[in-house]
Amino acid sequence: MKVAVAGLGYVGLSVAVLLAQGNDVHALDVVPGKVDAVNRGESPIRDAEIERFLAEAASGGRRLSLVATTDPEEAYAGAEYVVVATPTNYDPERNFFDTSAVEAAMDAVRAVNEDAWIVVKSTVPVGYTERVRAERGDERIIFSPEFLREGHALYDNLHPSRIVVGAPKGDAEAVEAAGRFAALLEEGADPAERSRQNPDGTVGIPKLVLGPTEAEAVKLFANTYLALRVAYFNELDTYCEARGLSTADVIRGVCLEPRIGSHYNNPSFGYGGYCLPKDTKQLLANYKDVPQSLISAIVESNRTRKDHVADEVLRRVNELVYRGVPAPTVGVYRLTMKSGSDNFRASSVQGIMKRVKAKGVPVVVYEPTLDAPEFFGSEVTHDLASFKSRCDLIVANRWSDELVDVAAKVYTRDLFRRD
Numbered sequence: 001m002k003v004a005v006a007g008l009g010y011v012g013l014s015v016a017v018l019l020a021q022g023n024d025v026h027a028l029d030v031v032p033g034k035v036d037a038v039n040r041g042e043s044p045i046r047d048a049e050i051e052r053f054l055a056e057a058a059s060g061g062r063r064l065s066l067v068a069t070t071d072p073e074e075a076y077a078g079a080e081y082v083v084v085a086t087p088t089n090y091d092p093e094r095n096f097f098d099t100s101a102v103e104a105a106m107d108a109v110r111a112v113n114e115d116a117w118i119v120v121k122s123t124v125p126v127g128y129t130e131r132v133r134a135e136r137g138d139e140r141i142i143f144s145p146e147f148l149r150e151g152h153a154l155y156d157n158l159h160p161s162r163i164v165v166g167a168p169k170g171d172a173e174a175v176e177a178a179g180r181f182a183a184l185l186e187e188g189a190d191p192a193e194r195s196r197q198n199p200d201g202t203v204g205i206p207k208l209v210l211g212p213t214e215a216e217a218v219k220l221f222a223n224t225y226l227a228l229r230v231a232y233f234n235e236l237d238t239y240c241e242a243r244g245l246s247t248a249d250v251i252r253g254v255c256l257e258p259r260i261g262s263h264y265n266n267p268s269f270g271y272g273g274y275c276l277p278k279d280t281k282q283l284l285a286n287y288k289d290v291p292q293s294l295i296s297a298i299v300e301s302n303r304t305r306k307d308h309v310a311d312e313v314l315r316r317v318n319e320l321v322y323r324g325v326p327a328p329t330v331g332v333y334r335l336t337m338k339s340g341s342d343n344f345r346a347s348s349v350q351g352i353m354k355r356v357k358a359k360g361v362p363v364v365v366y367e368p369t370l371d372a373p374e375f376f377g378s379e380v381t382h383d384l385a386s387f388k389s390r391c392d393l394i395v396a397n398r399w400s401d402e403l404v405d406v407a408a409k410v411y412t413r414d415l416f417r418r419d
């Protein structure tokens, strides 16, 4: 079967590779460099499984039917499903996601293919699919939330926690298409997942076909829960730091309660990355006219956390001044959110940088994946040795053993040394 994918980012490329194991996949991106990389068997993003699958396919060691293109006709004509995985950035002026890239992809699909099922994998506002179906008079649009983690994009699709597809309950054809799409994703998953035991006693990958609005809500509520958990342990850490308690001891003691669990509890400078900041704000916007206090508290808590971390950095800068360092330089060790990532979209350390620079403190950035001399007016260096010697204080959202020799000047809240 011919399947097309619009967008070769984390979501689009991982879904394209997953489905190319058993289908004829044509993937389109508007950036020619990404298309060329995929056709050479190279991943334009850092992801161990995608890199491995593409390299094995290029050397003939793995069967993948995947062609990338910038030509909508070549990609979309004759496709039975078109998966749309284009960006949905949060627009602070409209207080809503900018879904124009999703609609641009839908227009390009319909210009050459009226019959394809368009499966929106981009994260969209709650109610979006029902609205565009009505506005466009197009009943062949369904929605499937994506739950992958950056850096483990293909791994998470090979081992999915669950597969969710949304189609209107009263539209039997759409529900049937949603079920077939869920089966396609399942077929691409690691075969061992079909016999796995789930904590709720079921066997295999849980597959849910929901209404599209419920499926959209699942995505935003799941990410907001993750943000809540990060924000919770960060506020716990803020308290312990302010009162001189050992955060690590408190977290260990709290998390041995099995209902809480000793996972996803490592303090950081704040939740960040592409999805959690924008998805929490979008869910908050969706609450318009519905009572809530928790969702806005989660969004606010992340700001409060960054203010606190920036204050701690500035306190250390002032101490250096008292100790005779005339104009201390602050070093930002990596702009990325997680170790092993090549992506720093909306990373929390940028919020710290902004606050520290606003007080007139010079900042130097060590970011080997950034090929530019400056980042928002701050010098970028790839020379770790000179970075270490020039900076009086180094802030690191995530610890790295590269910093062992300068540990005394590092400020981090990465207490458990894991993501």
Ligand SMILES: NC(=O)c1ccc[n+]([C@@H]2O[C@H](COP(=O)([O-])OP(=O)(O)OC[C@H]3O[C@@H](n4cnc5c(N)ncnc54)[C@H](O)[C@@H]3O)[C@@H](O)[C@H]2O)c1
Pocket (backbone or CB within 6 Å): 006, 007, 008, 009, 010, 011, 012, 028, 029, 030, 031, 034, 085, 086, 087, 088, 101, 102, 104, 105, 121, 122, 123, 124, 146, 147, 148, 149, 150, 274, 275
């Ligand atoms: N990154 C994640 O961890 C993640 C997880 C779940 C859901 N999502 C959601 O999935 C969507 C995509 O995220 P991503 O991280 O893959 O984004 P990305 O920025 O990595 O990739 C998007 C790709 O779409 C391309 N593109 C833009 N306009 C296009 C068009 N009109 N036609 C075809 N391609 C076009 C871009 O060039 C880019 O390569 C977003 O809505 C995001 O919220 C992302």
